[in-house]
Amino acid sequence: MGGFKKRTRTFKAFVVYPEHNAVTDAVIVIHENRGLNDWARSFADQLAAKGYLVIAPDLLSNTVEGIVRTTDFEDSDKAREAIYNLDSLQVIKDLEASYEYVKNLESSTGKVSVIGFCWGGSQAFNYAIANPNLENALVFYGTAPKDKSTFSHIQTPIYGFYGGNDNRVNASIPDTKQAMEKYQKTYSPVIYKGAGHAYMRQGANKEASELEKQAHDKSWNRILNILNDTP
Numbered sequence: 491m492g493g494f495k496k497r498t499r500t501f502k503a504f505v506v507y508p509e510h511n512a513v514t515d516a517v518i519v520i521h522e523n524r525g526l527n528d529w530a531r532s533f534a535d536q537l538a539a540k541g542y543l544v545i546a547p548d549l550l551s552n553t554v555e556g557i558v559r560t561t562d563f564e565d566s567d568k569a570r571e572a573i574y575n576l577d578s579l580q581v582i583k584d585l586e587a588s589y590e591y592v593k594n595l596e597s598s599t600g601k602v603s604v605i606g607f608c609w610g611g612s613q614a615f616n617y618a619i620a621n622p623n624l625e626n627a628l629v630f631y632g633t634a635p636k637d638k639s640t641f642s643h644i645q646t647p648i649y650g651f652y653g654g655n656d657n658r659v660n661a662s663i664p665d666t667k668q669a670m671e672k673y674q675k676t677y678s679p680v681i682y683k684g685a686g687h688a689y690m691r692q693g694a695n696k697e698a699s700e701l702e703k704q705a706h707d708k709s710w711n712r713i714l715n716i717l718n719d720t721p
Contacts, residue, residue, distance in 0.1 A: 502551040506538035515601040516592040519546040520610030525560030525569040545592040618646045633662045638669035650679030656687040
């Protein structure tokens with residue numbers, strides 16, 4: 491876990507290199523609303539094992555007195571409470587610092603995509619609005635900003651991943667799709683039958699339903715196809 495300083499703020503990030511000596515594309519992984527936990531790091535590890543340079547910023551680090559990293563919180567509920575008190579502009583600045591860092595590493599091709607889950611999915615959508623130079627934005631069960639006029643700034647294709655049973659989030663898809671079409675932006679949502687919210691985490695468990703396991707596996711295939719420019 492490394493530390494990154496942007497102006498007066500220092501935050502932690504988990505950086506994983508692939509096991510080869512060629513330059514490679516990079517991916518920013520944005521964690522769920524419980525912070526940079528074991529599952530988020532595990533996903534980053536798995537993505538690096540597929541050949542990508544990965545950075546997963548801990549967006550909760552040094553945002554609460556005495557909390558240097560997510561794991562310093564008493565429990566995940568405390569982390570969740572803190573994440574909804576984050577300043578949205580600060581989140582964008584931290585993501586931009588992560589982008590600049592990983593883009594300019596010698597191991598990087600300079601091409602950077604972003605993947606976010608749950609709360610992080612919403613942040614991935616927001617960051618696609620803020621950074622026109624992203625290669626791709628992959629939004630897992632996250633909602634788009636309410637102000638749809640901001641979509642006019644998007645230059646990045648956005649790929650949505652949603653669980654069929656996640657009614658709260660899925661209710662936002664039609665308006666998002668309509669607004670993206672209005673501004674002639676690429677938005678490709680896929681809804682996975684029988685999967686719930688956070689199905690990428692749940693679907694990796696042995697106790698997961700067959701449909702959630704299928705959604706998990708199909709989503710991994712889609713992730714790799716998108717990152718390989720074959721969506």
